[in-house]
Amino acid sequence: MQAQNLDRILKQTNNGERINTLISFDKENELEYMPLTIIKGKNPGTVFAIVAGVHGYEYPPIIAVQELMKEIDTNRLQGTLIILPIANTASFYQRSPFVNPVDGKNLNTTFPGSSSGSITEQIAHWITKEIIPNTEVFLDIHGGDASEDLLPFVCYYNDQEEAKQTEQARLLSEASGMEYIVSYPYNIAKTEPAKYAFKQAVQDGIVALSIEAGKLGTVQSKNVGLIKNAVYNMLSYLGMYKTEKTFAKASRKYLHNQSYVRVHEKGIFYSSVKSGDAVSKDQNIGYITDDFGNTMCQVTSPVSGIVLYKVGTPPVNVGETLFCIGH
16 A cells, blocks of 8 residues: 655645644554644744654653644744654554564664565655655654663764755754754765664755653653753744743753674673763673673773663663763
8 A cells, every 4th residue: 555645745734734644554454554743834934844753662752742743833833844743653552662563673774664665664665755855854853762771862963975954953953952962973875775764864965863862661751841842942943933932051062972882691781870971981881690690791881971871671682782872
């Protein structure tokens, strides 16, 4: 089944109107769809896409977007919002961390997807071919999944070949008001799979960035509010939305490099280090035991920096990211 055409939906939406619809991929499977909301302001302007729930177990982004959809007043909006409030509905409703339980694939590593592939590949393809070409700014909102302890941050790719778009993403990151701003290296060719949603948008020449807020598969009202404030600040910066809210400006901390600590031994992980903690090079930041409690290995930090996210639950498997340290 061919999913609906977004360009047609946009043309059918009048200024000052909002439309809620379902993008269906298989009428026989109730989990193979995405909710889509279009909100058009009274006057034309920037087209801004917001995607939440690429990982359905990352709840603060999903709840923040639910609240934003209720709060946005079309009379105060200039431009258009394209919103996917739950991109991975099967993962969300089946409470499945990281992967879509229908096909076992991770939507966040599937872009650009395929129109003839499994449900996850079809969702990625639809976002790539329908959402990204129809937007000017693409915001992908994530948080810590079921096992992840995460420090809130806003991030963008430092694509030197698209300097204008990169600079706009950097300015939007600053405008968000979030304390930590992370820039990732951009090192893929135009012909390589982008894997990640907002990296796909960067590859396609769109201004794109991501917010990360929330942790351990639960809803934290503080992180929900943080996400909403960041979105309102971005919309205000773009001249899209006048808000009566005032937001305190956070002191900014820039992290332009990331070092990853991988799991080398399957076992039970222990650590007193939390996301947001400062660590030093060669510092002992945890250890892993076998099933009988015998220590198999110590975990040390390869650099001095700030823990952006880490495994926050005991079980670990070979190859998983144990820590991401920004510096």
